[in-house]
Amino acid sequence: MSTRFWCETAWVDGQVATGVLLTADETGTLTSVETGIDTPPTIAEVVPGFTLPGGVNAHSHAFHRILRGRTHGDGGTFWTWREVMYSVAAKLSSENYETVARAVFAEMLAGGYTSVGEFHYVHHAPDGTPYGAGDSTRAHAMERALARAATSAGMRIRLLDTCYLTGGIDSELSAEQARFGDGTIDGYMDRHAALSESFATEFPVISPGESFVHVGSAIHSIRAVPAANLPRFAELDEPVHVHLSEQPAENEACQAAYGTTPTQVLDRSGVVASNLSAVHATHLSNDDIASLGGAEANIVMCPCTEADLADGIGPARELADAGATISIGSDQHVVLDALRETQGLEAGERLHSGQRGRFSPAELISSLTTGGARSLDLPVGELAVGKACDFIAVRTDSMRTFGSVGEQVILSATSADVAMTVSGAHVRVRDGVHTELGEISELYRAAFAALGMED
Ligand SMILES: [Zn+2]
Structure with a gap:
């Protein structure tokens, strides 16, 4: 059985189209995208406003x-x-993490995102003991908690299984970091391979629309993985993410230990490639920009978090001009608002450069959609045949958006204007309420209670 949505206007092939009829098959994969259909067919759900491919966080x-x-x-x-x-992090358990993550993913859907790259490093029990030790049925308990939270909320996830071996360059993990670590690079690679195998059975990747759980890898940072171990990541045929040069102190420590920048350490290791996503990329040299751009790497800018943590403003325009693909992330979720996060990319550029229009509205939409899809290697980001039927509907008649012209609504709307969020052709959130899980604030009430943080 197919599902149809008729969108008043929608972003198709890089422009605003009117009267767009989306048809998805029973797996939630788009089988046709027709434009210029003036009258909605009676079997289609009418979607008012401006429909965008679901945001990729x-x-x-x-x-x-x-x-x-x-x-x-x-x-x-x-x-x-x-x-x-x-x-x-110390309060998290495999029992409460599913409750916490479900609330977060529900808010993320309400905020305009339908896919997420979850940079996950809380792998083990607080003392560092693997969950599967002594009871193999509990193996990968934290990772499975995240995957179940994502599937129950309807969030498409690329679980970026993160390698975290040292507390700083040449220093051991602290007691509070023990649960992040796998001891050695072989320990990480073995656990990562077992996780990928386990998930292939439990959460199989089948058609684009119905596959909600995917696995990738991550290098926590140049602080957390010794340079000698980095070439192992060049062997992986999957998305590889890394926190890169978020703070000047990280660059200084890298210079002291390796005599060069984090980007150049990664480049020498063969990791800077088109499957790499550099997160933050805030404090870069011209050589760093050339390396990342020349390799057609992905950059994940997290403007709201970078502002909150006083990280600085990364050279997004320069990276894009050099050949990198820009995408958007919410990182620590100071806000979960795909529109505000995207606006932050351009706002930072304007404040930094003294120029307007550094990224056009169309480029901003690409960062939120196709850019993220490339970073996470997911079949999303476009309203096109063969992609997952994932989209958001943005109100164009609210007090914030009234009068906005075409795609410029990307610069005026906020998450309060996301009237509907759809993934796999199912409506997940309507007017801020999750269609299956209910009021999202109530999900947070349960999450804070599960953490013993009611007060
Ligand atoms: Zn981060």
């Missing part, structure tokens, strides 16, 4: 959402923020 740490609104009391630096983050 290319960088997320789901549990960081718990920190929102709790880290501003006494100012502090990036590193003091990180201490608070560790205190929340």
Whole structure:
């Protein structure tokens, strides 16, 4: 059985089309995209406003959402923020993480995203013992909690299984980091291979529309993986993500240890390639920009988080001009609003350069959609035959968006204007309420209670 949506206007082939009829098969994959259909067929659900391919959130740490609104009391630096983050990480268990992540993914859908790259490093029990030790049925418990949370909410996930071996260059993991580590690069690679095998059975990737769980890998940062281990990631045929040059202190430590920048350490290791996504990429040299652009790597800018953590403004325009593909991530979820996050990319550019129009509205939409799809290698990001039927409908008649012309609504709308979020041809969120899970604030009430953080 097929499902049909008739969209008043929609973003098709890089432009605004009117009267767009989307047809998806029983797997939630688009089988036809017709434009110029003036009258909605009676069997189609009418979607008013402006329909965009679902936003791709290319960088997320789901549990960081718990920190929102709790880290501003006494100012502090990036590193003091990180201490608070560790205190929340210590509360996570395989039991409560599914409850936490389900709420976050539901909010993410309401905020205009339908796919996520979950940069996941809380692998083991708090003392570092693998969950499967002594009871193989509990293997990959944290990863499975995330995957189940995503599937129950209707969020398409690329679980970026993260390698985290050292607490800093040449320093051991601290006690609070013990649960992130796999001991050695072989320990990581073995666990990663077992995870991929286990997920291929439990969450098989079949047709584009119905496949919600995918696995990729990540290098936490140049701080957390020794340079000698990095070439192993060049052997992986899947998306590889890395936190890159987010803070000047990271660059300084890298210079002291390796005599060059994090980007050049990665490049020498053969990791800078078209399947690499560099997250943040804030403090780069001209050589770094040339390396990432020349390799046609992906860049994940997280403007709202980078502003919140006072990271700085990365050279997004220069990277794009050099050949890199820009995508968007919400990272620590200071907001979960695909529109505001995308607007932040252009806002940073304008503040930094003193020029308007650094990224056109069409380029901003690409960053949110096709750019993220490339970063995560997911069959999404376009309303096109063969892609998953994932989209958001943005109101064009609200007090925020009334009068916006065509695709310029990408610069005026917020998540409050996301009237409907659809993934796999199922309506997941309508007017801010999850169609199966209910009020998202109630999901957070359960999540905070599960963490013992009711107060
Ligand atoms: Zn991050």
